[in-house]
Amino acid sequence: MSRPLPLALAQLPPIPAKAQLRDFAAEMESIRSRFPDTRLAVFPELHLCGVDTLGAQAHEQLQEIAEPLDGSRVKALGELAGDLGMWLIPGTVCERGPEGQLYNTAVVFSPEGRLEASYRKIFPWRPSEPYDPGDRFVVFDIPGTGRIGLSICYDAWFPEVARHLAWMGAEVIVNPVMTTTADRAQETVLARANAIVNQVYVVSVNTAGPLGRGHSLVVDPEGRVRAEATGDGSTILTDVIDLDDVTRVRTYGTAGVTRMWDQFTPDDTPIELPLYGGRIDPRTWRPHGHPAA
Template sequence: MKPFAIAGIQMKVSAVVSNVEMMKLKIDITMNLYPWTQMIVFSELCAFGPLTHAAQAIPNNFEAEMRAKAKEYGIWLLPGSIFEKSEGKIYNTATVINPKGKIIKRYRKMFPFYPYETGITPGNEYCVFDVPKVGRFGISICYDMWFPETIRTLTTMGAEVILHPTMTGTIDREIELSIVRAMASVNQCYFFDVNGLDTGGCGRSIVCGPDGRVLHQSEGTEEIIPLELNIDRVKRSRELGILRLGQPLKSFRDHIKSGKFAIYQPNIPTPYLDSLGPLIKPTRLDKLAELKIKETTLEKQTAPIHYKGDTIK
């Protein structure tokens, strides 16, 4: 058994004032209550909230304070994410800090929540890192997981645990809980999803094992989620199958070598997907109805008129 203890922090997030001091306090509380914790994970945009006016360049004071906390307790730390300013663009960026207080990785969210998360530039690099003598971890942020290819790519890069800071306060949270279970099972990995509260989300953080079963699911209150994971379970699942049954990673491996996933080949036409129209924010139904009426009226005005077998234009 290769045990590794991760604590998720589900906490209230303000969009008006900085949440950094409260994050530091939560780290202190966690390490005093659960001193065996080896990694702490916060929710997406936890430090400064979901508004882009808080965007700042990296490195910055926030990273410095988080590095100091990681070094103080000798823990791995993923302090959620922040909006990062870089070369005139804004990214949603998460930082990975090791127990010596060194930054070893930064990850930019690949799928901003368009058309709602406007003004955010997507990242283009996957992020995995190794915890020595434990295993390989992958980073995914919120909407990323709605695109199975992202988690599958992290898995093919060897990730055994997916760390997933999220910020969901919308009514599709129930759907996300099922996606976490699906991603954990089809990729045979641990999936550690941490949501925030108030402007940081509706809570209901969830952790699943490599068989897709729920190890813990929070409700809508502040909570520290300390769990000791057995990383060997991932390897066993991938070698022997989920519950000694399906072996999806092996089947996927064997299938991709045949090159049968044509939709992923360059320049393959996708007429149906193209027919869906542009990526736009939905509007009021009465506005859509008004637009439809205008279109119908225009069609009638330009259509030919049939009268006693004759056509009048």
């Protein structure tokens, strides 16, 4: 069985604040025109937040444009996704929380224009980012295709995020990024590592230059780079991934050998995890949807 998911990854610079939704609509219409089979379009972190600088000035911009998820920005993005009839992750938005919090939030819209999921970045890049951290992991389903997990930029440096998303049944982890620093080279390694140790696809979409370092990429469940932007220039990276590859790799093993999700038997002794005040329980180790779960 095949479960294809045609992707368009928009490695582009942030849109200036004065023309956000108009210019974003033009970007989306261009993708639809050039790549009409696209089912999911993904943009970089803060793509719609008008951030074209760093430091205190950027923090002021973020505070000024923050809106609740029932605000006009999210409504307009939903209408755009519905008009184009595709799944849309427009990067992240600045969300104003119910008690005045500032969240860096990834939003997902269905082809019907519904706000299907939202995820607040759990690991802000401290001390440089002003956001309040989120407190939960988020996955969503594309009917007939599979389950997608959300992480944002620096989350990729914490293996707990990818592990929990995979355990929740994610077969693809989408990671919108706005990396402006020299450690993008390490992030591409982490994308492969997170894919390998969780047997999932990883989709990492970075901002283009001159602000961002680019190098967006798609990694398969065995850690192979399927598609990659080799520099920081503006580009639309396309691929068609098959989520049934996740089932294949988890069934037969990475390189036909390694099946870490089948490591434990129910009779194995739980492993204490003092760092977390918790444990690995062999009875609950396998992810949602695993044949033996």
